[in-house]
Amino acid sequence: QFKRLTLTTKVDTKVTDWFTLGLNTAYSNRDQSGLPVTMEYARNATPLGSIYDSAGNYPVWYNGEFLMRHPLRNTLVDNKNIVNNLFVTAFAKIEVPQIKGLVYDFNYSNNATTSGNNTFTPSTIYEGQGTKGLATVENSKTTSWIVNNILSYSGRFAVDHRVNATALYSSEQRKGFNSSANAQQFQNELLGYNNLGFGSLASVVSSAWLESSVSYMARLNYIYRDRYMITGTIRKDGFSGFGANKKYATFPSLSVAWVASEEAFMQNTKDWLNQLKLRVSYGENGNQGIGRYASLSRMGVNGYVFGASPAIGIVPTTLGNSSLGWESTKSLNFGLDYSILNSRISGTIDVYSAQTSDVLVRRSLPGATGYTNVWTNIGGISNKGIELEISTINLEGAFRWESRFVFALNRDKIIDLYGDKKDDLGNSWFIGKPISSIYDYQRPGGVWTEEELYKGQIVKGFYPGQFRLTDFDGDGQITAGSDRTIVGYGTPNYRFSISNSLSFKNFTLSFLLNSIQGGNGYYIQRNNYFLEATTDFNYAQRMNQPAVRTNWLPDNGVTDAPGVYNQPLILSGNYQDRSFVRLQDLSLVYNFQQSALNALKLGGLQLYLSGKNLHVWTNWEGYDPEVGGSTLPLMRSVAFGLKVNL
16 A cells, blocks of 8 residues: 655755855655555465355454464554655855865755554454454654764875865764554444544553764875875764763774885786785774663653552663763774786785674673663674675677676684673673574484383483483483583674676676575574474474474484474574575666667667576575574565666
8 A cells, every 4th residue: 555755856056166055855755554464474374274254254363273363464454654754955065265175065964754653453353352442543753963064175296196184073863752642442443543532441652762973083095106095084973872971982093005006016017917906904983783772771650559549650671881882893904906807807805803892782681680681881802804806707799798706704702701701601602702602402413212211311301202402411411501502603604695797789687696604503593483393382383384394203213303292391492504595686688779769769778577586595494594583584576677768
């Protein structure tokens, strides 16, 4: 039901030969009414059931099955969701006439969004059955603005010297307001959300928020003879979400480059070496990826009965941290850019080392504290890696073939946590190991057998048909303190992509292969949900699985799946390698000849056939290795169209 109306305007004027003004506006009205059907329950639904009951309606429980909500039930929900957005940008540019190369740029933008989202859930579907209908009227407004003041200078001196200087002041603010009125227990559902008074139980909630940022930056770039380059930058950033004395941080950087191919002693290589550039850079940057009020202890409301009357109480909801500040990363990078054989082969090589300190994380807390976690700055993380890119022109002429290969490898490890050199088992953080370490019981392979049961060789609490776990301390039982280990890492081992473009006359065929690889314990993830049942509801057997395994029986010799009724005393992960190669994009394009365009009086005419996510090569037994344990697959799409340029 999506509908959109847009209106844009662009106005700019050159007031004088050195002063320019402009104003751009964009307004949109979007009708996003309607709720999507639930893919999760469509995936779990048996293909043998009927979507209608005997009366021709959608039943609350699909096929009369407990916990199986009807996949199409949201089509019965009355939802109206209208979003209005106004985006305005204003700019001014002054090229100072008295000083050549000195320019002042002013940019202001304001983005305002209002939305009204009204929903009525009838009592004929699961979500409204227990409440006899549920109505919600929600209104929200968010606004943000940003102001940039940029002063820049560019000049050349004595032919061989060039200087570029930039100074920046930027300020930004974001705020929002939301209110929601809810009603339930409807005796008459005819008017739905249009009259909340028909509901006998009502509630109102509202919220508001505000956050702001500010930045200062100065940069100086010097180039000598177009072969020696040095750039220095210093910036100071502030964010309102940090603690009172930690809102600001300063981040310097310095980079140098040398175009060696322009040196006199390299002139003999000009017939095959087109460019050789060496780069070195060192810099610091910050991360503010936390909530706007993460440093504050926040309160919430909770209803209770005082005497014979209802009352509202104030309760703590989150634990604050007044010392919360910027995460900082110091990085050193060595790079090389090259181009050879008339630029038929070109590319870059980058090797880097980065040290991150005061890492922003949600640290888990014991339940006795009353909180589950708290934002904090802890320890440090080291990252080292290499990135390669190679572009080639394999064939030229009537048939042209171009390729591009990109490769990246990164290794990270925790270098410090709390200053005491101790690991944090609760968060699975280990000094000297990747932050994505997975700490769990180890499955050495196979399941316990009846023979082992009769011989007394099964560890305490386990039965035939359940996965084996390694008893590291050999005490005949599995315990959390002694029998867990690092079973692998969630981060990739390496990643690469390969793209090709082949052109012949008016046809162009292009494709992109994208890959993330594991191995050596990297890029694994728990996949129990798809591979084994762990409760009597047996979710792994209820869904339409991408992979089906035969359950263990005493006489079938199965070792990669448990018995049908599998409730082990201690749960452990069924981890799988998520390595994959994906045919990400494929397209075939035909561009009409100029003679046809002239006859049709068109600027361009193109016929195309394209596809995305067409195939994945992987051993992962979930829906998609890149989304991992998600219960929703990535969609495959194919498009055929005609592109016309007037």
